[in-house]
Amino acid sequence: MNYLLPHSIDQAAGNFPDKDAFRCGNNHISYRELSAKTNQLAHLLVSLGVRKGDRVGIYLRRSLETAVAVYGIMKAGAAYVPLDPDAPAARTRFLLEDCSIEHLISHRSQLRGLDDILKEDVKLKTIIGISEEQVIKTLPWEVLEQFPAGNGPALRILEQDLAYVMYTSGSTGAPKGIMHTHYSGLSYARLSAQLYHLSPEDRIGNHAALHFDISTMGYFSGPLVGATTVIIPEAHTKMPASLAQLMEKEKLTVWYSVPLALVQLLDQGLLDQRDLRAIKWVLFGGEPFSSRHLKALMELWPQAIFSNVYGPAEVNQCTYYHMTTPPDINTAIPIGQVWDNTEIMIVDKTDAMVPEGEQGELLVRSATMMKGYWKQPQLTEKSLYVSRDEWGFEKVFYRTGDLVQLNPKGELMFLGRKDRQIKTRGYRVELDEVEAALLRHEGVTEAAVFSVSNDVEGLLIEATVILKDQCTLSEKALQSFVGLHLPLYAMPHKINFVSSLPHTSTGKIDRVKLQEEGAKIKENK
Numbered sequence: 001m002n003y004l005l006p007h008s009i010d011q012a013a014g015n016f017p018d019k020d021a022f023r024c025g026n027n028h029i030s031y032r033e034l035s036a037k038t039n040q041l042a043h044l045l046v047s048l049g050v051r052k053g054d055r056v057g058i059y060l061r062r063s064l065e066t067a068v069a070v071y072g073i074m075k076a077g078a079a080y081v082p083l084d085p086d087a088p089a090a091r092t093r094f095l096l097e098d099c100s101i102e103h104l105i106s107h108r109s110q111l112r113g114l115d116d117i118l119k120e121d122v123k124l125k126t127i128i129g130i131s132e133e134q135v136i137k138t139l140p141w142e143v144l145e146q147f148p149a150g151n152g153p154a155l156r157i158l159e160q161d162l163a164y165v166m167y168t169s170g171s172t173g174a175p176k177g178i179m180h181t182h183y184s185g186l187s188y189a190r191l192s193a194q195l196y197h198l199s200p201e202d203r204i205g206n207h208a209a210l211h212f213d214i215s216t217m218g219y220f221s222g223p224l225v226g227a228t229t230v231i232i233p234e235a236h237t238k239m240p241a242s243l244a245q246l247m248e249k250e251k252l253t254v255w256y257s258v259p260l261a262l263v264q265l266l267d268q269g270l271l272d273q274r275d276l277r278a279i280k281w282v283l284f285g286g287e288p289f290s291s292r293h294l295k296a297l298m299e300l301w302p303q304a305i306f307s308n309v310y311g312p313a314e315v316n317q318c319t320y321y322h323m324t325t326p327p328d329i330n331t332a333i334p335i336g337q338v339w340d341n342t343e344i345m346i347v348d349k350t351d352a353m354v355p356e357g358e359q360g361e362l363l364v365r366s367a368t369m370m371k372g373y374w375k376q377p378q379l380t381e382k383s384l385y386v387s388r389d390e391w392g393f394e395k396v397f398y399r400t401g402d403l404v405q406l407n408p409k410g411e412l413m414f415l416g417r418k419d420r421q422i423k424t425r426g427y428r429v430e431l432d433e434v435e436a437a438l439l440r441h442e443g444v445t446e447a448a449v450f451s452v453s454n455d456v457e458g459l460l461i462e463a464t465v466i467l468k469d470q471c472t473l474s475e476k477a478l479q480s481f482v483g484l485h486l487p488l489y490a491m492p493h494k495i496n497f498v499s500s501l502p503h504t505s506t507g508k509i510d511r512v513k514l515q516e517e518g519a520k521i522k523e524n525k
Contacts, residue, residue, distance in 0.1 A: 003159045004182045006075045006152070008189070008223040010035050016200060016226045022067045023250065024231040029064050031226070034071065036149035041072025041105075041128075043147035044139075048103060048126055052077035052155060053162055055099045058210060059083045059092075059106040059114070062231045065129065065141070066210050069105040070164075070219055074182070075152040079162040081177075082211035087487045089116035091175070095167055096122050099177060099374060105129055107141075159183040165374050166213055168313055169421070169430040169490060177374030178213075178313050187367035188316035189220035191339055195320060196254065196281050196307070200226035203250055203278075207232045207257035212426065213313035214285060217256050227254075240264045248274040254281045256309070258426030259289035260458065266293055271300050285309030285317075286426030287458045288414070291333060295326040310335035310414065313428070314383070314398050316368040318342050319412055334411040335404070342366035344412075345397060346404060351385060359405040359415055363397035370398070422451045424459045427489040431461070434492060437485040438463060441478060443471040448501055449492065450515040463492040464514055466501060473497075 002011060009021065013035035021031045029037070050056060056073045058080055060066050073080040081099050083092055095101070096117075102125045106114060111132060118124075124136050131140035163182045170176040192198070198221055206218030206229050222229035230250045236243045244265055247255070255262075262284065265271050282297070282304050289308065298306055305324055311317035321336025338344050346360040347353055354360035363385050372380035385397040403415040420431040431449045438447035446466040451459040467473055475495045483491060502510040 002224075003186070004074070004157055005163055005185050005189070005220060006038065006071050008186075008220070009038065009071055012223055012226040019200070019226065020228045021223060022064055022229050022231060024062060024064050025233045027064050029067065031223075034067060037068045037144060038071040038075050039152045040144040040147040040149050041068060042075035042152045044128065044144060045073065045076040045078065045103065046153045046155075047147070050076050050078050050103060052157065054078040054103075055081050055101050055162075055165060057081045057083050057096060057099070057101040057104040059085060059104055059110055060129075060210065061085050061107075061109065061234050062206075062209060062237075063107065063233075064231070065105070065107055066231070067219065067229075070210070073105070074157075074163055077153070077155045077157050077161070079179075080164045082164070082166060082209075082215075084209065084211045084487055085110055085113050088484050089113070089119070090485055091487065092117050093120060093122055095175065095177075096124065098175075099165060102126070103128065108132060157182070159186070160371075162371065166211065166313055168213075168428045169433050174433070176376060176379065179371040179374050180316075181371050184316065184368050184370060185216065185220055186224075187341065188216060189224045191341060191368065192217055192221045192317065193225050195339055196221075196283070198222070198225045198227055198254070202227040202253045202280075204229045205232060205247065205250070205252040205255045205257075206230060207237065207255070207261055208426075213316070214256060214258075214309075214426070216316065217283075237261070240268050240270055244270040244274050244276075247276055247279075251278040252276075253278050254283070255279055256283040256285075258286040259284050259293070260287075260425055262297055263290070263293045266297055266300075271297075276301060277303055279304045282306045283309050285311075287423040289333060291327045291329045291331060294323075294333065295329055298323065298326040308333055308335060310412075311364075311368075312398070312400050312402075314370045314400075315342075315364050315366050318344070318364045318366055318368070321411065332413060334407065334409075335414045336411055338412075342368070343395075343397075345385075346406070347385075354405075357406055357408075359403055361418055362400045362402045362404045362412070364400060365395055365397045369396075422459050422461075424451070424461060425489050427487075429461065429490045434461060434463065434482075434486065434490055437482045438465055438478070438492075438495075440485065441473070441481050443467050443473045444478070446501055446509070448509045448511050448514055450511045452515065460494075461490070461492045462494045462496070464496045464498055464501060466498060 013031040017032040020028045021034045056078045058069045104127045106129045108130045126137045128139045159182045165177040167175040167177050204222045208215040218229040308321040310319045319335045321334045343365045345363040387395045434449045435447045449463045502513045
């Protein structure tokens with residue numbers, strides 16, 4: 001019976017032993033090899049004292065080792081915690097501390113980042129994947145060969161046990177960890193495999209880094225059906241020409257990324273030079289796709305079905321909108337209809353259901369929903385809506401914070417947020433966290449952060465700050481300082497220095513006015 005995420009690779013190893021499970025660049029690993037290596041890693045972790053429910057960090061760039069790490073950690077009964085190698089060392093240290101991570105899986109290519117992290121005291125006991133001496137114990141990847149490959153540790157792991165913790169931006173200025181179980185992760189894998197008709201013949205292009213939630217389709221849904229997941233190497237994500245070449249070479253049948261990755265390929269005129277007729281599905285999510293670019297792309301790939309994927313990381317996915325004909329460039333693209341095993345509510349500020357066709361906040365109840373936020377029970381409780389019927393049966397919904405409404409066709413339309421969270425380049429960013437980072441600088445007295453729309457890149461982050469008297473801080477210096485605390489995707493691309501900020505009648509900073517002024521400046525350029 002398949003009820004844990006690692007069951008998928010072991011089952012595929014029996015059905016398709018020599019088939020590529022994952023590919024990355026010129027490297028590949030079969031399902032037989034993946035099953036064996038993850039068993040070995042699980043035994044190693046258990047020998048180091050890892051127990052059921054512990055958290056193990058993954059500090060790796062896109063590589064085959066990420067797949068070994070993900071499934072090896074789960075086979076040891078632990079939960080994997082993906083860490084962004086490009087994040088500031090201070091942020092990574094916070095995650096290590098917050099999640100009580102004692103063991104980290106990495107690679108010698110990450111030595112510079114590891115050195116920065118270890119400059120200050122952390123509670124790590126072991127780093128697996130490097131042989132170079134550090135202030136803590138290190139073990140090379142070759143050590144796995146000393147452990148049994150035939151079966152994983154004999155542990156009683158349940159479907160409701162923790163499988164992974166994925167951190168996202170937090171409104172308090174600190175990241176928050178989203179807890180997912182084997183049940184929620186496997187439910188997502190099954191629903192997406194069913195919706196997109198995935199089969200062993202598919203080759204899934206996994207463009208997202210492991211710490212980005214849309215990576216779970218390639219890592220979970222692919223092995224579930226015995227497909228091959230092609231992890232896009234880091235270098236290819238930064239070089240559109242080589243990315244288009246890779247897509248052709250790998251004969252990808254399914255593509256899933258944020259719209260920006262496809263827009264960059266389109267704008268550079270690279271796609272019509274490649275034979276990409278193998279692509280059957282183009283999935284995009286994380287942020288809106290401009291109708292103009294989407295129309296052009298659909299005309300290039302008429303054989304493919306395009307699907308707008310919607311769902312916060314807390315529920316993995318909950319709606320979809322399939323498209324077979326190019327959209328009207330003046331029409332917003334729906335987030336569509338609710339997928340299986342999922343129920344929604346659209347409510348007003350009092351949690352009352354809104355009349356059909358009126359806007360309200362989207363609440364989601366699904367098998368794919370998170371367990372809660374790591375070590376934040378109050379935030380978890382605040383994020384949930386619980387209803388009970390007369391017999392005491394409880395229904396638990398996640399409050400997305402997204403405003404939606406049904407159009408005349410009964411399709412969900414995304415209208416915006418009810419709070420200060422945005423999506424930029426597919427990543428969730430709490431603007432309050434960016435403000436908090438700016439205010440850490442001793443030369444900054446006030447800061448306001450807002451988003452400005454860009455037709456190609458979507459929403460961009462801008463900031464307006466007031467400096468202390470006599471402070472001569474430059475934009476470059478302040479951005480460098482903020483970069484010590486925020487990941488690259490959360491960095492303001494522009495910082496404006498002013499002597500005063502507009503305020504509302506209640507005395508609060510008028511961020512709406514700043515946003516409008518920023519938009520006008522862009523229009524006039």
